[in-house]
Amino acid sequence: MTDLEWKPFSLTYVEYPNGDTIGKILAISSLTPIAIIVGFITLILFRRDLHTIMFFIGALLNEGLNLVLKSVIAEPRPVLRGGLYTEYGMPSSHSQMMWFFAVYSVLFLIFRLRHISNSMMELLWKVMVAVGLVTAASVVMFSRVYLLYHSWSQVLWGALVGVLLGCSWFMLTHLVLTPLFPVIASWSVCERFMIRDTSLIPNILWFEYTHARTENRARSRKLTSMKSQ
Structure with a gap:
């Protein structure tokens, strides 16, 4: 193993001055x-x-x-x-x-x-x-x-x-x-x-947020209704 040439993987190998x-x-x-x-x-x-x-x-x-x-x-x-x-x-x-x-x-x-x-x-x-x-x-x-x-x-x-x-x-x-x-x-x-x-949704972040919130509320009401029966 001592005669092998080792090469750093430059994608993650980063050096900086010591103490800097x-x-x-x-x-x-x-x-x-x-x-x-x-x-x-x-x-x-x-x-x-x-x-x-x-x-x-x-x-x-x-x-x-x-x-x-x-x-x-x-x-x-x-x-x-x-x-x-x-x-x-x-x-x-x-x-x-x-x-x-x-x-x-x-x-x-x-x-x-x-x-x-x-x-x-x-x-x-x-x-x-x-x-x-x-x-x-x-x-x-x-x-x-x-x-x-x-x-x-x-x-x-x-x-x-x-x-x-x-x-x-x-x-x-x-x-x-x-x-x-x-x-x-x-x-x-x-x-x-x-x-x-x-691509047809103007703001995908807002869409996903409102959709998830609406679905969560609907499921919460359904779960509450089932427990009350």
């Missing part, structure tokens, strides 16, 4: 893409919504494109990282992933997640979420430079590719694929796996 609190916080923040992937898988397993599945497919295509660009451009990571990593650094996969997710999510907030009332509170909530998404993407992008995993050009190009792909994938999903969702949801394989289409 800011570096430690940024190192933790750089794990956000992993949390996003786990969140996608969890949502798909429990909600089985076609739009969520397409969002996840876009994220996977984004990662695949990043691997292709890294192989074609073949630009190494900053010299200060030494021999820690053997893969290339242009463009930054963390930056590309975060900006793809942020841009797609912001467009989803604007064009898909809406309520009939369009109240000021809803607008404020959307602005806060959008600012949070952009801030998270910016922090992760900065962390890759601060921790010397990438240069500024590598994270900025990653951000640009992520933004462009996020916009393109949202337009494709929203304008081309969403009208086909009712047909896709009626396929036998989708019915077997309970894959559903919620």
